[in-house]
Amino acid sequence: MSTPRAVAPVNVRLIRPSDSVSEITRLLHRAYAPQVAMGLKPLAGRQDDGVTADRAANSECYLALLNEGGRERIVGVILFEEHEKATFPAFFLRPDVCHFAQFGVDPDMQGRGIGRALLETVERRAREKRATELALSMAEPDKELFDFYLKRGYRFVEHWQWPYTNYRSCILSKALA
Template sequence: MPSIRLLQPSDSLVELTTLLHRAYASLARMGLNYTAVDQTPETTAQRIQGGTCWVATHGASLVGTLLAQPTHAKSNCEYFTRPGVACVHQFAVDPDHQGRGLGRQLLQLAEQWAADRGYTELAMDTAEPATHLVELYGRLGYRPVGSVQWRGKVYRSVVLSKPLVAGITPP
């Protein structure tokens, strides 16, 4: 079973970026140009600044990751700038480890992180055509609250949010 911990300065951003590429490859095959499909390690580093990044490891390999960020001061997604809303980005599980609850564990950590800091919601976005992801997040308590068209993306994203209760571990 993989273990989850905070990203360490000694962790390889090249390996983390490669994990993102593997996890998002099926979405790329659907024609969806998510940033994580082909981002560089430098982009990975930029995206994790100001957030809390967890990684899941199996042996010496990175097999999952999730980035939680506080309310954005400025964003093309207005929902991410609402007071009390924290956000999830760069959420990925290696295809060989999907379907085993690892993604759920990563999300629960982010939900607890946000609730412990007084956030009332945890939000994320995903491509509207990725209906399997929209349905998965719906089963985990996330509900559509809007949409956004990110610059350079060939798809529109659905914005999803889950209400949080401070001090209570989400189910």
């Protein structure tokens, strides 16, 4: 059994105008590379800087930052309550449900609690909005990712097909205490 590698404290905060959209896009491409290698076409794994900026502007975009010698390096990202043009799954539209998307952690930094910090941030925000459920969409073929969410208390709700992916998605949700 491996033990988590130590990491300096990570700061999670909302994106700022001074944050590098290109750095976020590159991080997403690295984080979603395993799905791309499976032949999947997740938006976050192929979007350009314009799409990254648009998605950040149409959501609460949280970044996980690591201080390295006085410079903050973006090591994770998550979108809370993204608004987009595509039709949402019915479950996302329920008044008691919040959702998150575009969740990614730098592959070199995974296993150090960064993802947990980002998930805790959106769970807290969902509770603040009085949601009883926090939902997400994930690529059905990615069984490892499915197991990741099941271990964190998420459950399968329904299947969904986004117009910009080449795979069926699973809508998962977690009851919030």
